[in-house]
Amino acid sequence: MEKHRRQYRGIPLILLLLLVVVTLLSIRYGAVQISVNEIFSSLRKYFTTPGTMTLNERIFMEIRLPRAILCLLVGASLAVGGVLMQALFRNPIVEPGLVGTSSGAAFGAALYFVMGATFKFNAGEWTLPFAACAGGILSTSLVFTLSQSKQTGKSSIVALLLTGIAINALFMSGVGFLSYIARDPQARSITFWNLGTLSGANWHSVIIIGISTVMCIAVALKYSKHLNALMIGEEEAGYLGINIKRLKLIVLLINVIMVAVATAFVGVISFIGLIVPHLLRILHGSDNRSLIRNGVLMGGILLSSADLTARMLLKPAELPIGIVTSVIGVPVFIILLRKKNYFF
């Protein structure tokens, strides 16, 4: 594909422009009418005289703006998670949720909702994400350990996939059971939570997710070369001097951290991790370094657009964002599957 070389230069720039446009739209529009003037005065006052802010200005600073930033961060996490998993598994039908992370995180959250009141240990706002992360780490470790062959101590990718499916089923039925025994209000929390929503965005969550996303993506970029080598096979990558076991462990770990932390705050959002790598591969090929960099941009664009749609379509009500991503994601996915000249 000679076209790749010429096309590639333009792509990051176009994506960046799109990202800026979508971000500006998500800041400007919402159920509450906030004018451009109010946006500027809000920023000005926040750093000088916060006590004098009007309600609209405070809505902007405390609800609208953190939400827009959170969309970018979560979109980036989910997209890069997808890139990493597809590289690791050498399979395009792979999402970060496949190794059990999302279902584990959902289970941790469900447990918090049903039993949270009875827990003595209560870290206030942090109990929920902590529970979700713990769940995500537990489920992922289970997948990783159970898929290892007793003889060689290695886990083949097929074994990982199959074990992931089994563990996902286990944890999701756990969530189902918890929502069944839960008292009504809590049950509804669980189900709505599992469709994902960014309506709880605040600066705390932005900071936490920001830190985890930036750190994990920096590490991912460092290993992008190794992930490329994996494309010609585990054995061959070993001959190129790459420690496969260590690579798998590190990549899985950063995937778990990124996805679990994001899931803890916004719920399970599907398809971003599946669609973004595919679209990018069509645009510029499979080099993982480019996939990761552009994935950050495209993930942010997709999730911000989805969130804007979720907020504005049935204004002033909000659709859970998982509905929007599925409605966009499924047709795109089917089109991708049917494209004949797209090799896997």
Added chain:
Amino acid sequence: MKKLKVLAGACLLLLGCGRFSNKDEKQEHTERIVCISKQYSEIIYALNAQDNIVAVDVSSTYPPEIKKLPTVGYHRALSAEAILAMNPTLILQDNNIGPEHVVKQLNDLKIPMKNFGKYQNTIPGTDSLIREMGAYFHKEQRADSLCMKLEKDMKTALESAKQYTDSTKVLIIHFGQASNIYLVMTKKSTAAKMIEWAGGKMAVNDEKGMKQISPEIVAASDPDVILLTDFGYDRLGGSPEKIKELPGVASTKAYANKRIYRIEEHDMVYIGPRTGENVLNLQKLIHQSGKTP
């Protein structure tokens, strides 16, 4: 998959109500109240204090004119901006709103929120609630007459109930729009109280107020009468064939005798000014025999 069910349910819920596009006709009002409780909403209208109510939650459906107001969404799935878009000076809620982070966001922005006293879910309890709300809205006289009417209606209803010697077993089937499944109401629900007052007996017992329907539950309850709440009933088109498909219903006495009726949810799930009338109507409904709905 559960997720798909909720997806479908959420879509149904949201798209089925055109109330989201209702216009805000009260823009010039200086006092703007958003009410997120169906019980409070009905009482406010009964008190004739609805002038400054600018928006309600989607479950507030009585009286019929309330549906002309804009709505802020489902009371357990709110979003802060949706409420703030109505520019409220006060939010009325009965401590049953969610998700928690929205409550926190509203508190952080120092939006005034009020809930009235948490009274017992009984006639005297509701009496106190109506009087408290009457005092708040300066409609004490009206509150007084509402309470007197409630008391009088209840007295009539309870007297009238004595004429029925058979203890009719009643099964109430409700469609949960949030979870998109059919539920049965149990002895712990508010509806159960009304059934008792109407001289009937709730057929299902449980810890919680509502339980997912299953063939065993329906069969074990052996009801003489089945009541379906409005949304669930309409969803099946009211046709006996469709109703028959609900788990376990086909083999009940109620179905055989064609004693399956439609009721309004807002008549059954909370006690309010009309409860006396509702109980009376309920009596007539469950003690009649063999009429098709």
Added chain:
Amino acid sequence: MLSAKNITYKVGGKTLLDNISVDFEEGNLNLIIGPNGAGKSTLIKIICSQIKPESGAVHYAGKNIAATSLSELAQIRSVLSQNIELAFPLTVKEVVMMGRYPHYDGKPGQKDEAACQEAMDFFDVSAMADRNYMTLSGGEKQRVHFARVIAQIWCPVTGSNRYLILDEPLTFLDVHYQFDFMHKITTLLKSKDIVVIGVVHDLNLAARFADKIILLNNGKLLASGNKNEVLTKENITTAYRLEPVIHREKEKMYLFFG
């Protein structure tokens, strides 16, 4: 020199390699032959450090590879596996550049770009550099992998030999490219520091090009040495259970069956 001493390898009670000791010298083309199931691929994998023998050791120029890290090995030894499944759309150049991965962090340097280009020239794939690997024929894909594998050890390493290990490299090549490849390897060997070890099935190619032939049979070392020492009627009949007709013409040796 690469030396394998007393290599034994067992799997599930079955002995795949039984006390094999062989030396492979630099500047030589060493070819391993033998019937199916003789243990050739297993021996190759042990030499590459892909699997560990039950007993015995492999030394690269006196250094035990069990004590050498993967990345150190990758700088001096490159391996061409039997079947390579690459199922992603990459350009030919991207595939060849992978050969340089052991030599750079982050972005490739000038030395890496040069090595990559020269390796592609060497195996005649430069014209295809920007083409999608997935659109190539089997033979073209094989040549791309040759280029990659050569790129990995293109630059001499001071104080060390370079090792090129090839597991059945000729499978997808037509007769022209088979000979072409063998000639290219011979050219490579002019740098006296390279050790080439290959597994082939074609006895005539072994006879024509190999400096040293190693004949394995049933996990045992049946014969090793030059073509006259190894490719005898007795050895071939024992190993392949088929009697050859050997024709000599001056220096060359041809084997026929039938």
